[in-house]
Amino acid sequence: MEKVKPKKHLGQHFLTDLGIAERIAKAVQGQDGVSKVLEIGPGMGVLTDFLIQEKWDLYLVDIDSESIVYLHGKYPDLGNKIIEADYLKKDFTPIMGGPYAVAGNFPYNISSQIFFKILEERNAVKEVVCMLQKEVAERIASPKGNKSYGILSVLLQAFYDIEYLFTVPPGVFNPPPKVNSGVIRLTRNTVRELPCDxxxxxxxxxxxxxxxxxxxxxxxxxxxxxxxxxxxxxxxxxxxxxxxxxxxxxxxxxxxxxxx
CATH class of the missing domain: 1.10.8.100 (rRNA adenine dimethylase, C-terminal domain)
Structure with a gap:
């Protein structure tokens, strides 16, 4: 199959390091016995390969039609679990049919928007393991008192326990981004609703x-x-x-x- 070319307007930086892809896949723990995983922006399936090895009930969503064609050719058994859509605009609750985890190498330009959508669907999304710009990853995981602590820190920490797992250098992507990346894990906590409006x-x-x-x-x-x-x-x-x-x-x- 012909390789997919990363598209700048979609913020695509394809991971090329298999060791890092494996570490990300193994970081998904299956909170509360969850077996379904939705991978956002799989590209050419570098992370997907290892998620499949981990035996998850896997769904893929990508906005890039070229990637979708490639993924159907690479993973014919996934069939209609390969979904061409804008994650930010599609309701995945009926598709996933219950609690699920989210994984992926999030595009830098929409990572904050992805997290605001995850917040809206927090009772279904039990776990998130993702790679994004290091600065944003650190902000999300930051405790109070740090300069990086901000809106996303508070809103996500209200409903998730957050761990900063490891840093990823630019050279393991095609094309290399101009900054380091960070991998974090969010695990849904026991807060169903806050004791305020x-x-x-x-x-x-x-x-x-x-x-x-x-x-x-x-x-x-x-x-x-x-x-x-x-x-x-x-x-x-x-x-x-x-x-x-x-x-x-x-x-x-x-x-x-x-x-x-």
Whole structure:
């Protein structure tokens, strides 16, 4: 079969190192007995080969029609489990038919969007093992207090336990990206729902990091805070100083303020 050429507009950087592909595949653990794995952006199947060896019930999704043709030729037994679609726009819940894991070498240009979609489907997505830009991987796994700690850190850590697994250099890709990559694993935690209004929580987190160098008192001016709450010492802090539980507490305080 003729090889697929990586396409810049799709952010494709095909992994060529088999050892790294094997490490990523072996990092998928099957949280809560999950046996189904959805690989996002398989390209020419370097990671796919090792996921198949791990005996997962495997589904592939790629937006690139050239890759889809190649994958059908390489994996004829997968049949309609090879799906040509934009992952960001397609609902995979009915296709997967229950809980599943996500794996893949995520395109740098849409990795954050992929995670926001995973958040929406978090009760189905029990585990994520992925490679993405090292800076973004570190941000997602970062604890509070770090400069890299941000919106995705808080929102994902609310529902997943996150581990930074290892760093991948540019030279193992075709074409090589200009930065290092990082591999992380997200494992769904026991939080089914937060003890506050989740829409308000998401809004509070995004607002808090909108001007991260300022205190929360300044960041939250657009949230309609009552005078009494404005004096709360919690608002003397900056967003990066709060962990998930503290953001939940702040959200509850804001909701209570609104109801007074």
């Amino acid at each position: 989740e829409k308000v929580f998401f809004r509070v987190v995004k607002q808090a990091f909108s001007t991260r160098r300022k205190t929360l008192r300044n960041c939250m001016k657009g949230m309609g805070l009552k005078d009494e709450l404005r004096e709360d010492p919690m608002l003397d802090l900056r967003a990066e100083q709060l962990d998930v539980s503290e953001f939940v507490l702040l959200t509850k305080k804001i909701q209570e303020s609104w109801n007074q």
